[in-house]
Amino acid sequence: MRRTVVTGVGVVAPGGVTRDQFWDRITSGKPATRKITFFDPSGFRSQIAAEADFDPVAAGLEQWEIERMDRYIQFAAAAAMEAVENSAIDLEALDNERMAVTLGSAVGGTMVLEDGYVAVSNRGKEWLVDPDYSPPFLYAGLVPSSLASEIALKFRAQGPAVVISTGCTSGIDGIGYGHHLIQDGEADVVIAGASESPISPISMACFDPIKATSSRNEDPEHASRPFDADRDGFVMGEGGAVLLLEEYETAQARGAHIYCEITGFGSRGNAYHMTGLRPDARAMTEAIRDAMEQGGTNPEDIDYVNAHGSGTKQNDRHETQAYKNTLGEHAYKVPISSIKSMIGHSLGGIGAIEMAACALAIDRGMVPPTANWETRDPECDLDYTPKKAKSKTIWTALSTGSGFGGFQSAMIFSLPEELREVSA
Amino acid sequence: MAERQESDFFPAQTTVTLPDVSKRAVITGVGVVAPNGKDTDSWWKATQKGKSGIDKISHFDPERYDTQVAGEVDGFNPDDHIEKRLQVQTDRWTHMALAAAQMAFDDASFVPAEHDPWTQTVITASSSGGNAFGQKEIQALWHKGPGFVGAYQSIAWFYAATTGQISIKHGMKGPCSVVVTEGTGGLEALQHSRRIMRRGIQFAVSGGLEAPIGPYALTCQMRNGYLSKEKDPADAYRPFDKRANGYVPGEGGAILFLETPEGASERGAPQVYAEIAGYGGTNDAYHHGKPAPDGKQYARAMKLALQDADVEAGDVDAVFADGLGVPEWDTIEAAAIKDVFGSDVPVTAPKSMLGRLYAGGASLDAATAVFAMRDGVIPPTINLDEPVDGADLSFVTGSSKKADLNTVLIAARGYGGFNSALVLRKPG
Numbered sequence: 012m013r014r015t016v017v018t019g020v021g022v023v024a025p026g027g028v029t030r031d032q033f034w035d036r037i038t039s040g041k042p043a044t045r046k047i048t049f050f051d052p053s054g055f056r057s058q059i060a061a062e063a064d065f066d067p068v069a070a071g072l073e074q075w076e077i078e079r080m081d082r083y084i085q086f087a088a089a090a091a092m093e094a095v096e097n098s099a100i101d102l103e104a105l106d107n108e109r110m111a112v113t114l115g116s117a118v119g120g121t122m123v124l125e126d127g128y129v130a131v132s133n134r135g136k137e138w139l140v141d142p143d144y145s146p147p148f149l150y151a152g153l154v155p156s157s158l159a160s161e162i163a164l165k166f167r168a169q170g171p172a173v174v175i176s177t178g179c180t181s182g183i184d185g186i187g188y189g190h191h192l193i194q195d196g197e198a199d200v201v202i203a204g205a206s207e208s209p210i211s212p213i214s215m216a217c218f219d220p221i222k223a224t225s226s227r228n229e230d231p232e233h234a235s236r237p238f239d240a241d242r243d244g245f246v247m248g249e250g251g252a253v254l255l256l257e258e259y260e261t262a263q264a265r266g267a268h269i270y271c272e273i274t275g276f277g278s279r280g281n282a283y284h285m286t287g288l289r290p291d292a293r294a295m296t297e298a299i300r301d302a303m304e305q306g307g308t309n310p311e312d313i314d315y316v317n318a319h320g321s322g323t324k325q326n327d328r329h330e331t332q333a334y335k336n337t338l339g340e341h342a343y344k345v346p347i348s349s350i351k352s353m354i355g356h357s358l359g360g361i362g363a364i365e366m367a368a369c370a371l372a373i374d375r376g377m378v379p380p381t382a383n384w385e386t387r388d389p390e391c392d393l394d395y396t397p398k399k400a401k402s403k404t405i406w407t408a409l410s411t412g413s414g415f416g417g418f419q420s421a422m423i424f425s426l427p428e429e430l431r432e433v434s435a
Numbered sequence: 436m437a438e439r440q441e442s443d444f445f446p447a448q449t450t451v452t453l454p455d456v457s458k459r460a461v462i463t464g465v466g467v468v469a470p471n472g473k474d475t476d477s478w479w480k481a482t483q484k485g486k487s488g489i490d491k492i493s494h495f496d497p498e499r500y501d502t503q504v505a506g507e508v509d510g511f512n513p514d515d516h517i518e519k520r521l522q523v524q525t526d527r528w529t530h531m532a533l534a535a536a537q538m539a540f541d542d543a544s545f546v547p548a549e550h551d552p553w554t555q556t557v558i559t560a561s562s563s564g565g566n567a568f569g570q571k572e573i574q575a576l577w578h579k580g581p582g583f584v585g586a587y588q589s590i591a592w593f594y595a596a597t598t599g600q601i602s603i604k605h606g607m608k609g610p611c612s613v614v615v616t617e618g619t620g621g622l623e624a625l626q627h628s629r630r631i632m633r634r635g636i637q638f639a640v641s642g643g644l645e646a647p648i649g650p651y652a653l654t655c656q657m658r659n660g661y662l663s664k665e666k667d668p669a670d671a672y673r674p675f676d677k678r679a680n681g682y683v684p685g686e687g688g689a690i691l692f693l694e695t696p697e698g699a700s701e702r703g704a705p706q707v708y709a710e711i712a713g714y715g716g717t718n719d720a721y722h723h724g725k726p727a728p729d730g731k732q733y734a735r736a737m738k739l740a741l742q743d744a745d746v747e748a749g750d751v752d753a754v755f756a757d758g759l760g761v762p763e764w765d766t767i768e769a770a771a772i773k774d775v776f777g778s779d780v781p782v783t784a785p786k787s788m789l790g791r792l793y794a795g796g797a798s799l800d801a802a803t804a805v806f807a808m809r810d811g812v813i814p815p816t817i818n819l820d821e822p823v824d825g826a827d828l829s830f831v832t833g834s835s836k837k838a839d840l841n842t843v844l845i846a847a848r849g850y851g852g853f854n855s856a857l858v859l860r861k862p863g
Contacts, residue, residue: 012453012454054580054581054582055581056581079723107720108717108732108735112718117593117594117595118593119594119615124655125573127654127655128570128573128577128651129577131651131654132574132577132651134577134578135573135574135575135576135577135578135579136578138495138570138574138650139495139496139499139650140650140651140654141499142499142500142501142653142654142657145654145655145657145658146658147658148658149654149655149658150655150656150658150659150724150850151723152655153563153652153655153656154562154563154615154617154793154850154851155594155615156562156615156616156617156620156849156850156851156853157723157851159615159616159718159851160617160718160723160849160850160851160852160853161723161851163718163720163851163852164718164720164721164722164723164852166720167720168718168720169717169718169719169720169732169735170716170717170718171623171716171717171718172616172716172718172720172851172852172853173614173615173616173623173716174614174615174616175612175613175614175615176561176593176594176595176613176614176615177595177598177611177612177613178593178595178599184612188612188627191454191630194454195454195456195630195633197716212576212577212581213572213573213576213584213588215581216576216581216584216588217572217584217588217589217592218589219581219582219584220584220585220586220588221586221589223589276452277452277610278610278611278612279553279608279609279610279611280556280557280599280602280603280607280608280609280610280611281608282552282602282603282605282606282607282608283603284603285524285590285596285599285600285603286589286590294608297449297450297553297608300449301449301450301451301452304449304451305451305452305453414595415589415590415593415595415599416590416595416596416598416599416602416611417599417602417603418595418599418611
C-alpha cells in the first residue's frame with residue numbers, strides 16, 4: 012500500500028499570513044475577528060469577520076498574477092509557494108507529469124463574480140446585464156476550476172488537476188483527494204489544500220436569513236465562541252492552506268522532513284438536510300470510524316482533536332456527540348480545540364488550514380487553544396482547551412469537518428512510529 | 436473502539452475505505468436531460484438521427500449579446516420530476532440533475548431505499564453552480580438590500596448543491612464528492628466514483644449537469660473569447676470544420692449509475708452497459724486560457740487511459756472527441772488523436788448537436804458512448820463539411836454509422852489546460 016506523507020506546509024490566514032505567523036496567532040489565543048472593513052456592512056445582520064491582511068506583492072506574486080487571480084487563488088498561490096519552499100523539494104528534478112493539484116473551495120470566485128455583476132447590472136438594476144462593462148477575467152470567476160489550473164500552471168504540474176467543492180468540508184476533502192491519487196498511483200507529489208475569500212456582500216448576505224453567522228457586532232473579538240454556552244453562530248473568515256503531499260518512500264529517499272502521515276480519511280453524507288444535523292451525529296461518527304480503522308488508530312492513540320467547532324449551536328453539540336461515539340471515555344481526556352475561535356470560518360478553506368494546524372501541532376508539540384471559551388454548555392462537556400495553548404507531545408491528531416449538503420469528513424495525521432525515535 | 440450499536444441508520448460494521456484496485460465499476464443505468472431531448476429516450480432517438488438541439492436563446496431576450504444561440508432543453512418541466520417544495524430551494528441545474536438521477540435509477544431498476552445507505556454515494560461534477568438562482572438573489576441584494584436575499588441562496592447556488600440534494604432525496608450516505616474541472620468534469624467524476632468504489636462503496640450516482648444559459652452567466656462565458664457569434668443556429672457550432680467559429684453553450688447533461696459487477700449480478704440488474712476500464716487525467720500547465728500547441732498532455736491523457744484499461748490503441752473501436760469548435764483547439768485535438776490512434780479509428784463529436792455543456796458535456800458523451808456500444812451505432816458529428824487543417828481523421832459525419840463497438844474512448848478538455856480520457860469496455 013502506497014502511503015502519503017506531508018512534507019511542506021503553507022498558510023495564509025487572518026491574523027497571520029505566513030506559516031509561522033499563523034502558528035503564533037493560533038497559539039496566542041488572540042482572535043483576529045473584527046468589524047468588516049472590506050465593504051460597508053451596515054444593513055447586514057452579521058457585520059463581523061476574520062479578515063486577512065494579505066499583501067500579494069509581499070507574498071511574492073507577480074503583477075500579472077495579481078491582476079488575473081481572484082483573491083482566493085492568490086491565497087492558494089502564496090500558500091503553495093510557501094509549502095513547496097518548506098518541503099525543500101527540487102521542482103526542477105521532479106517529473107512534472109507525476110505532480111498533481113487537488114484544491115478545495117466552497118464558493119470559488121464570488122468576489123470577481125460579484126464585482127463583475129455590480130458593474131454589468133448597473134448595481135442590480137438590470138436583469139439583462141450589459142456585457143460591455145464586464146471585467147477581463149470574469150470567466151475565471153465563473154468557473155472555480157481556475158483555482159486548480161492557475162496553481163498547476165504556476166508549478167508546471169502536469170498530472171491531474173482538480174478542484175473539490177463540497178462546501179465546508181472542501182478543505183479536508185481536497186487533501187483527501189490528493190491522498191487518494193497517491194494511494195492509487197495516479198501521482199507521486201500533490202499540491203493539496205483549499206482556499207476561500209468569502210468576505211463579500213453576497214456571501215455574507217446568504218448566511219444572514221438562516222442566522223448561521225454571529226450577530227455579536229458590538230464585540231467582534233469575542234464573537235467566535237466555539238463550544239461556549241453563549242455562542243451564537245460562526246464568524247466568517249478567509250484564507251487558504253496548502254500541504255505538499257508525497258509518497259512516503261520517495262519522500263524518505265530524498266531525505267525530506269516529514270511532518271506526518273495521512274493515516275486516515277473518511278467522509279459521509281448525512282442524507283438528512285442541507286443545513287441540519289442529526290443529533291445522533293451518525294454520519295460524522297462513521298467518517299471518524301472509517302478514518303481511525305484505516306490506520307488502525309485506537310481512541311487512546313489520539314493526542315489532539317482539532318474540531319470543526321464552528322460556533323453554531325447545533326454544530327458544536329453534534330460534534331461533541333460524534334467524539335463521544337467514536338472515542339468513548341477518551342473523548343473526555345483528549346485535548347480538543349477549535350481555531351475558528353481566532354481565525355473565523357473560511358468555509359471551504361478552513362479544513363485545509365486546520366489540517367495545517369494539525370501538522371504543525373505534531374511538529375511543534377503544542378495544542379492550540381479555543382479562544383473565548385468561558386461558560387460550559389451542558390451538551391458540550393469535553394476539554395476544549397480554553398484560552399491558553401498547552402505543551403504536549405502529539406503523535407496523532409484527528410480533525411473533522413461538517414458542512415452544508417450534509418457532508419461530514421474526518422482526517423487523521425500521525426507521525427510514523429519509525430520516525431518518533433528520531434524526533435525524541 | 437467504543438461499543439457499536441446497530442440500528443436502522445448505523446451499519447453493522449463501518450465501511451473501511453481502503454483501496455483495492457482489483458475492484459471494478461460498471462455502468463448499469465443512464466439518465467439524460469439534453470438540448471435535443473428532455474429525457475433519455477427522446478435524446479437518444481434525436482442523437483442517432485443527428486438532430487440538433489441548438490436554437491436561438493429563449494430563456495431571456497438575447498438581442499444585446501454577441502452570442503444569441505444555445506443548446507437549451509425545451510419542454511423540461513420540473514413539476515414532472517420534483518415536488519414544489521424542493522423546486523423553490525434549488526436551481527434549474529439541480530432540477531435537471533434530480534430528474535436525470537431518477538431516470539438512471541429507473542433504467543437500472545435500482546431502488547436506493549432497498550439497499551444499505553452507507554454503501555451508496557453521489558459524486559457529481561459542476562462547473563458554474565446555480566446560475567439563474569444566483570443572479571436572482573444577487574440582484575435582490577444589490578437592487579433592494581441585504582435583507583432581501585432569500586434563505587435558500589446559501590444552499591442553491593453553491594457547486595455542492597446537486598450532490599447534496601441527490602444524497603438527501605435518496606438517502607445515500609457514502610463518501611460524497613463534487614469535482615470542478617470545467618469541461619472534463621464529467622469524466623473526472625466517473626473516475627472518482629471508480630476510486631471510491633475501489634474503497635468498498637457499492638453504488639454511485641455520477642456524472643454531471645449544467646445550466647449556464649442566463650444573462651449574467653452568458654456574459655461571464657463570453658469573456659473567455661471562445662463563444663460563437665454566429666446568429667444562424669444551424670451554422671453556429673461546427674466542431675472540426677474549417678468554418679468553425681467558436682462554441683455555443685448548452686445546458687443539461689447526464690447521470691450515470693455505477694455499481695460493482697458482483698453487486699449488479701447479485702441484485703439482478705437488468706443490464707450491464709459497460710465497465711469503466713481506464714482513465715487518464717493531465718493538465719497542460721501551459722497557459723491560463725489556451726491549450727498547449729503540442730497537445731502532448733492531451734495525448735498523454737488518452738495513452739494513460741489505454742494503459743489503465745490494459746488495451747492497445749488498435750483495440751479502440753471509436754473515439755468520442757471534445758470538439759470545441761475553435762479551429763486552433765480542433766487542430767490540436769485532431770493531432771493528439773492521430774498521434775495516439777492514427778487516422779483509421781472512427782471519430783465523432785456528438786456535442787455538435789448540443790453545444791458545450793461544461794460539466795454536463797463529458798458526462799453526456801459518456802452516456803452517448805454507452806448507448807452507442809449497446810446499439811452498435813456511432814452518432815454523427817453534424818455541421819462538419821470540410822475538416823480543419825491537419826484533421827485527417829475518420830470522422831463520422833452526416834448520419835449515424837453502424838459499427839460493432841466493444842471498447843471506446845471518450846476525450847475531454849477544459850479551459851485551463853484540463854485533459855481527460857476515459858475508456859469504456861463492453862462486459863464479458
